[in-house]
Amino acid sequence: MEAGMDCNPEGALVSVMDPLLSEKEHDEQQYVSDGSLNCNGLLAIKGETGGMKSSFYILGYYVLAQAALAGAAINLVLYTTRVLHFGNIAAVLIGTNFVGATYLTSFLGGIFADGYVGRYRAAGIFLLVFCLGLVLLTISASVPYLTPPTCSMGVVPCRPASIGQITFLVVSLVLIAVGYGGSEPCAIVFGADQFDEGDAAELIQKSSYFNWQALAYSLGLLIASTFIVYIEDSYGYKIGFAISTFIAMASVCCFFAGTPIYRFQKVQGNxxxxxxxxxxxxxxxxxxxxxxxxxxxxxxxxxxxxxxxxxxxxxxxxxxxxxxxxxxxxxxxxxxxxxxxxxxxxxxxxxxxxxLLNLIPASVSTLIYCIVHIQIFTLFVTQGISLDQHFGNFLVPPASLITFNTLTSVLFTAAYEFALMPLIRRFSSTGQGLTTVTRIIVGLGVSVVAMLVASLVERKRLAVVEKYDLFDKLQVPMSIFWQIPQYVLVGLSEVFAYVGLTEFYYVESPDALRGAGACFFLVWVALGSFLSGLSVTFVTWLTSNDGQPGWIANNLNRGHLDYFFLLLAALSAVNVLYTSVCVHTGKELQESFANYQEEDQP
Incomplete structure (x- = not known):
């Protein structure tokens, strides 16, 4: 079982139900109905364990871990172009592959947790690997031997990073991806395990937990996109990466601090x-x-x-x-x-x-949505580099505009939880707000608008380039704040689509396979990231024939990034239609299953 060794030094297996207590005393102590155990291996008591009080430790860990990860990931494209002297396409591929690998390795966490050591221990082990990866990333940015010489003025091209330098960077990124990716599904499901589905009040709290989890994700991004990004841009990447490392270590302490009041599920097997x-x-x-x-x-x-x-x-x-x-x-x-x-x-x-197999149709929706969502870390940042970054005497880091994405997620998630959700509950038969599929469809629709706006902004930027003949300039006289609407819209889509998908995979997965269900979701997020990188490569290859620079060129002024954003908008629109059809078909199937189940009853 998962519990036992954490609080009980001997690791002895104790009885789930103390035989000295009478049935009446058990009822008075209000034991959980789902078989959850406390850290001593005893059947958990509701008033002493679980619920929101224990989940807040997990949410606190999630805020800090997400801030540490995003502190490294948001500026990764800029770090590889400015310090390691990669081209735009290579830098975008590094960024998308890193995000993809982070989610793909969630399978390791899910298998290790559900099959062997439990979600609590698995999360802790992978968090230590995560910290090790950040330590190595900080070393790679701090030791002069591990980075190429600074590019001198007028020297073109800059000296690229060597194979050894790239290898050291890749090793650190792999450890970060494995560590964070392995811990995330364990922690998400472990947080949901803190609520007893047999208790009506805790069932409603569980629905709110997924909103809080999205809020924690956004707060972590907010810390990274403001404080850490500013430090990296103003004082150097080695200091920014070092801060991410210390924040990751703090997340480990926060996670383990809640051990005495956590609820633990028995290991279900591989x-x-x-x-x-x-x-x-x-x-x-x-x-x-x-x-x-x-x-x-x-x-x-x-x-x-x-x-x-x-x-x-x-x-x-x-x-x-x-x-x-x-x-x-x-x-x-x-x-x-x-x-x-x-x-x-x-x-x-x-x-x-x-x-579990019935989740496959929803995976297609996840895949396409993630192709759109990943743009805030890659092409949105690349687009921002070519815009005027001045705000008075202050220079705005291009990656810091993700702040508007995270602020939107934080504000709208809070508004949904504290204002919209209570209002909807009054008129909802379930008492739990919008259904998960409704949230997903609304979020997918907003993502279409986000890509259309990004295309319009890029089209305006290209018009400025053409008007003043700035094709060979690094930046154009157009404020970077024109990008704010597209970041805001992607943040709004997260509140509905990302949160809805997270809850959908958890709720629809069978109890014995919920770790696998969470991995299923994160793996499709990973594949979406990889597919985003492949789509950039494919579109560039397809559109750069006959000497043309292609839609996504190293010099964006000679490309057509607006066409690529339009392509993503069209793909997202098809995704909305596909999801709506799947939902309609699913309802018909559920009705037929319900009728069949009634006939099956003796």
Whole structure:
């Protein structure tokens, strides 16, 4: 189990229910109904553990960890161009691949947590790796031998970074990506585990937790895009990266500080083993005839996982092929279950896998949305470099405009939680505000507008370039603050789409596979980041034939970045339509499943 070794020095397994307490005393102490344990391995008591009081430690960690990560990621494009002398396309690829790798490695965290050590320990281990990566990144920016010489005035091209220097940078970025990526799904799900779904009040608090989690994400970005970015731009990257390192260490302390009041779930086993068992059992019995009566499908009476938080799952009519895994053959239950456990699964196990596979349509929406969202860290910053960055006598760092994105997320998330959500609850049958799919569709729609505005701003910038013949100038006389609307709109889309998608993957995933469900979401975010980099490369290759500089040129004044933003707007519009169709189809399927389940009842 996950709990036990953290507060109990001997690591002994203690009884989940103290036998000396009477049933009446248990009721008076209000034990949780989902089987969660405290740090001593005892059944958790509501008043002493969990809820918002314990989740705030996790949210505090999330603010600090996100600030540390963003402090390194936001200016990564500028660092690689200004210090390591990369070209625009190479720098964008470094940025997108780093973000993609950060989310892709979430699979490591999910597997390690759900299958072996639990979410609490896994988050702690990966956070230490995260800190190590930031230490190495600080060293790479501080030691002169690890960076190329400063580019002298009039010397073109600048001396590029050597293979050794690039390798050291890549190693540090890999450790940061593995550390943060591995800890994030563990911490997100661990935070949601602090609420008992069997308690109506805590169930509402859980819905609010996802809003608070989005707020924590935005606050972390706000710290990075204001304080850390300013330090990096004014006093050097080595100082900025060092500050990110200390903030990451503080996030580790904040996370462990809540240990005495955390609730812990038992380790459910390797999620891939869970899924593989069902798929292989169904494939092994592909010739077996399904029974006409679904009540004949196998469900063990002593199935431990079915009696805990996930409970028994009702049979559904979709993906009927997987039902073969729970079909009892002529050999009988005893022979199959004892000699070949991978040949016979319970209905609950089959339905868990069905639920996970049903998340695939939503993954396409996630993928396309992330291609748009990643632009605030890459092409938006590249676009800002070519604009006038003066605000009076103050020089505005291009990456600091992400502040407007994060401020929007913070303000609108707070407005949704404290003003809009209570109002909607009065007229909602669920009492939990907007449905997750409604939030997702609204957010996707806002992302379309964001890309249209970014295209219009770029078109105006190119018009200034053409009017004053500034094709070979690094900057044009147009204020960088023209970019504010596009950052604000992307921030608004996060409040709806990103938060909605995070909650959707958690709620729709089966209890036994919620770690895998969180990884599923983050992996699609990673693939969206990688696909963004591939789209930049592909579009550049496609549009730079016959000596043309292409849409995304090293000299943006001779490119057409506005066309690329229009392409993303069109792609986002298709995504809105696709998601709406999936939601409509999903509702029809849910109604048919509900009717079928009623017929299944004895």
């Amino acid at each position: 999620p891939f083993s869970h899924v593989s068992r069902v798929i292989l059992a169904a494939a092994y019995k592909w010739k077996v005839q399904l029974p006409d009566d679904v009540n004949l499908l196998y469900e063990a009476n002593d199935d431990e996982s079915s009696r805990q938080a996930n409970q028994r799952r009702k049979h559904t009519k979709n993906l009927r092929f997987l039902d073969k895994a729970a079909t009892i053959t002529e050999e009988g239950i005893a022979v199959e279950s004892e000699q070949s456990p991978w040949h016979l699964c319970t209905v609950t196990q089959v339905e868990d896998v069905k639920s």
